[in-house]
Amino acid sequence: MSAFVTLEGVDHAYAGANSALAVEGLSISVNQGEFAAVVGPSGCGKSTLMKLATGLQFPRAGTVTVAGEKVTKPVKIAGMAFQAPTLLPWRTTLDNLLLPLEIVEPYRSQMRSRKVEFAARARNLLTSVGLRDQGEKFPWELSGGMQQRTSLCRALIHEPQLLMLDEPFGALDAFTREELWCVIRDLQAASKITVILVTHDLREAVFLADRVFVMSQRPGRIVVERKIDLPRPRDLEVTFTSAFTDIVHELRSHIVKARQ
Amino acid sequence: MNRTNLLIKASPWLFTIGLFVVWEAAVYIFKIPVFFLPPPTAIAQAFVDYSGPLARNSWITLQTTLIGFALAVGFGMLLGLLVGWSRAMYAGLYPLMIGFNAIPKVALVPILVLWFGIGFVPAVLTAFLISFFPIVVNVATGLATIEPELEDVLKALGASKLDIMRKVGIPRTLPYFFGSLKVAITLAFVGSVISESVASNYGIGNLMLQAQAQFQVPLIFAGLVVLAIEGIAMYAAMAILERRMTGWAQRSGFAQA
Ligand SMILES: Nc1ncnc2c1ncn2[C@@H]1O[C@H](COP(=O)(O)OP(=O)(O)OP(=O)(O)O)[C@@H](O)[C@H]1O
Ligand SMILES: [Mg+2]
Numbered sequence: 403m404s405a406f407v408t409l410e411g412v413d414h415a416y417a418g419a420n421s422a423l424a425v426e427g428l429s430i431s432v433n434q435g436e437f438a439a440v441v442g443p444s445g446c447g448k449s450t451l452m453k454l455a456t457g458l459q460f461p462r463a464g465t466v467t468v469a470g471e472k473v474t475k476p477v478k479i480a481g482m483a484f485q486a487p488t489l490l491p492w493r494t495t496l497d498n499l500l501l502p503l504e505i506v507e508p509y510r511s512q513m514r515s516r517k518v519e520f521a522a523r524a525r526n527l528l529t530s531v532g533l534r535d536q537g538e539k540f541p542w543e544l545s546g547g548m549q550q551r552t553s554l555c556r557a558l559i560h561e562p563q564l565l566m567l568d569e570p571f572g573a574l575d576a577f578t579r580e581e582l583w584c585v586i587r588d589l590q591a592a593s594k595i596t597v598i599l600v601t602h603d604l605r606e607a608v609f610l611a612d613r614v615f616v617m618s619q620r621p622g623r624i625v626v627e628r629k630i631d632l633p634r635p636r637d638l639e640v641t642f643t644s645a646f647t648d649i650v651h652e653l654r655s656h657i658v659k660a661r662q
Numbered sequence: 663m664n665r666t667n668l669l670i671k672a673s674p675w676l677f678t679i680g681l682f683v684v685w686e687a688a689v690y691i692f693k694i695p696v697f698f699l700p701p702p703t704a705i706a707q708a709f710v711d712y713s714g715p716l717a718r719n720s721w722i723t724l725q726t727t728l729i730g731f732a733l734a735v736g737f738g739m740l741l742g743l744l745v746g747w748s749r750a751m752y753a754g755l756y757p758l759m760i761g762f763n764a765i766p767k768v769a770l771v772p773i774l775v776l777w778f779g780i781g782f783v784p785a786v787l788t789a790f791l792i793s794f795f796p797i798v799v800n801v802a803t804g805l806a807t808i809e810p811e812l813e814d815v816l817k818a819l820g821a822s823k824l825d826i827m828r829k830v831g832i833p834r835t836l837p838y839f840f841g842s843l844k845v846a847i848t849l850a851f852v853g854s855v856i857s858e859s860v861a862s863n864y865g866i867g868n869l870m871l872q873a874q875a876q877f878q879v880p881l882i883f884a885g886l887v888v889l890a891i892e893g894i895a896m897y898a899a900m901a902i903l904e905r906r907m908t909g910w911a912q913r914s915g916f917a918q919a
Contacts, residue, residue: 456818478820488812492833492910501829505821540910560819 405467406434406596407455407564412464413621414450424450426621428464432613435594439607441653442617443661448600450622452566455598456480469563477564478506481557485569487549489541495552496537499524502560509560527555531585547578551585558589565590567599571606580638583609591635604650604657608632609641616656626656700880705887708880715869720888723854723866726782727896730789731850738794738846739839742801746831747823752802759798767792768856775861785857785865792853793846800842804835837911840904847896855889 412428415421425447432438440448453459454466457476466473481502489498503509503520513520528537531551541549550570557565567586571579587610590597601607607614608630616626630649632640640646682702688694689701696704709716745752745759767788774784808830816826858867866885873881905912 453814456814458814458817476817476820478818480818482815482818484811484815486809486811488809488815490812490830490833492836492908501816502819504829505816505819505825507820542910556815566818 404434405431406436406469407432407598408465408467409451409454409461410465410467412454412461412466414447414454414459414461416450416459423462423621425454426623428454428623430615430624432596432598434596437590437597437599437610437612439599439601439611439614440617441601441604441607441614441657442622443619443657444602446617446620446660447622448617449568451617452482452568452598452600456482456564456566479562480564480566481560481562482566483550483553483557483568483570485572487541487546487553489549489552489556491540491542494538494540495528495533495544496521496524498541498552499527499537499556499559502556506560524555524559527559528552530589531555532581547574547582550574550578551582554582554585554589558593558595561593563596565595565597567597567601569600569602572602579603579606584638586610587636604653605641605646608646608649608653609636609638614653616653616660618660625660626653628653697877697879700883704880705883708878708884709887712881712884716866716884716888719864719866719869719885720892722864723851723858723889724892726785726854726858726865727789727847727850727892730786730854731793731847733786733790734794734797734846734850735843737790738797738842739801741794742798742835742839743805743827743832745798746802746805746835747827752806759795763795767853768860771857771860774857780861781863784861785854785867788857789850789853792856793850796842796845796849797839800838801835804838805831808834837904837908840900840907843900843904844897847900848893851889851893851896 408431410429412425413423414425414428415423428447428451430438430440430451440451442448450459454461455468455473455477457466457468457473460466460474468477469479489495490501493501500520504513509516509520525534525537528534528551531554533548533551533555536544536548541552544552550573554567554570557567571582574582583606586597589595590610597610599607599610611630614628614630615624616628617623618625628649632645632649686701686703689699700708741755741759745755770791771784771788774787778784778787805827808826812830813826816830821829854865855867858865859871860867862868866888870882870885873879873885
């Protein structure tokens with residue numbers, strides 16, 4: 403296994419009035435096909451980490467490498483989903499899904515000739531997250547959970563090599579959230595895509611990830627890296643085993659320490 | 663329920679008629695002279711007596727206004743896109759535009775007359791100058807308030823600035839744009855009538871000025887009524903256009919309630 407996303411000794415500060423560092427000496431390495439989760443206190447720089455890894459922000463010091471190349475512009479191979487679904491209200495669900503294909507090559511130039519095929523792909527993806535036949539509806543006609551599923555589909559439609567999820571389930575109720583955990587688990591198992599998930603929910607991190615990274619208080623850096631060797635495929639039942647809760651407790655104590 | 667609905671439908675007419683009735687009554691009760699405030703019946707009579715000139719001049723005013731307005735839409739949209747496109751553009755142009763907007767447009771009419779002579783052209787240009795500003799501001803605001811997360815999603819796909827503009831910026835600006843048209847069309851009327859009454863031989867503005875010189879007070883008021891009707895009609899047209907084009911942005915029951 404080779405490193406797919408690497409940050410090495412990265413310092414970053416946002417431009418603006420207070421230019422205190424948001425992250426300092428941040429190093430992290432995520433392997434190809436790995437599912438990584440990042441947890442840490444609020445404001446510690448988790449979203450900043452995502453932006454650095456996708457070339458939406460550039461570090462003040464240190465290097466960011468994705469797929470063997472130093473990142474100097476937005477990476478183009480990433481799909482992203484955030485806490486808010488950020489769908490376009492003037493497009494139907496299906497057209498929202500097609501948006502990345504209208505931008506990413508080679509799909510972009512094939513948009514006209516393969517439109518039917520692309521729409522079919524979008525419908526399949528919707529079906530796989532339990533949104534069959536919802537494609538013609540507008541986002542505002544969907545529930546919050548359904549919008550979030552759509553947002554996930556949009557992040558995946560162009561078959562990216564890297565999936566970046568920034569608290570994508572934060573605004574959902576517990577049951578929907580667990581349902582979507584399974585959706586993500588299956589999608590990742592099927593496509594072997596590299597995933598970096600930022601979350602506040604330690605159970606979510608332990609259930610989904612191969613490795614969990616714990617960040618310190620701002621300025622953020624990785625203080626603990628915990629391999630999760632629960633066997634796959636993991637069933638939701640695993641979250642009630644003592645092995646699982648032990649890991650959650652262990653991570654929790656790290657966060658409590660990091661907050662001090 | 664049904665009765666309240668009916669009442670809401672009928673209320674604009676009831677209120678308008680009520681206003682005229684009260685007006686008519688007040689003129690009689692307080693014996694207000696016609697040359698001070700003519701009663702609605704006298705204004706109606708003026709409509710009958712001067713139907714020819716009123717029709718001709720209101721048509722001219724409408725044309726002038728619409729041409730000025732069309733120029734404002736085209737130019738305002740372009741400038742708005744430009745200002746919304748780049749921060750440097752915004753920083754450079756905004757103070758200039760605010761300064762320009764602060765100038766009372768009636769003060770520009772003499773200059774326009776100097777350049778183009780009296781008549782049609784200065785009126786069109788005044789309508790244009792007075793009405794483009796709200797369009798620029800609204801288009802620029804729509805572009806400036808794109809959600810940064812959405813921008814990030816697109817950038818991480820390798821979208822260029824032009825892509826983001828086409829896929830997100832312009833569509834999400836449309837509600838702002840169509841909203842501004844309602845303001846702009848009303849202002850365009852103000853502009854053309856100002857210019858007509860200062861520097862033209864045609865139009866409702868000029869007609870009212872002449873009526874005033876001849877002390878035909880009911881005709882002055884008839885001119886006002888014509889302007890009000892044209893203004894309402896154009897405003898309604900813009901409102902319908904807005905609803906047609908940006909139905910997705912009008913979901914909230916707030917405005918309808
Ligand atoms: N656009 C920005 N401009 C200026 N400062 C920012 C910006 N975004 C984040 N910051 C600062 O950088 C620090 C890290 O922010 P970041 O969003 O990465 O935190 P986070 O770990 O994602 O927090 P949360 O868990 O609450 O989402 C914060 O202290 C914040 O104040
Ligand atoms: Mg965050």
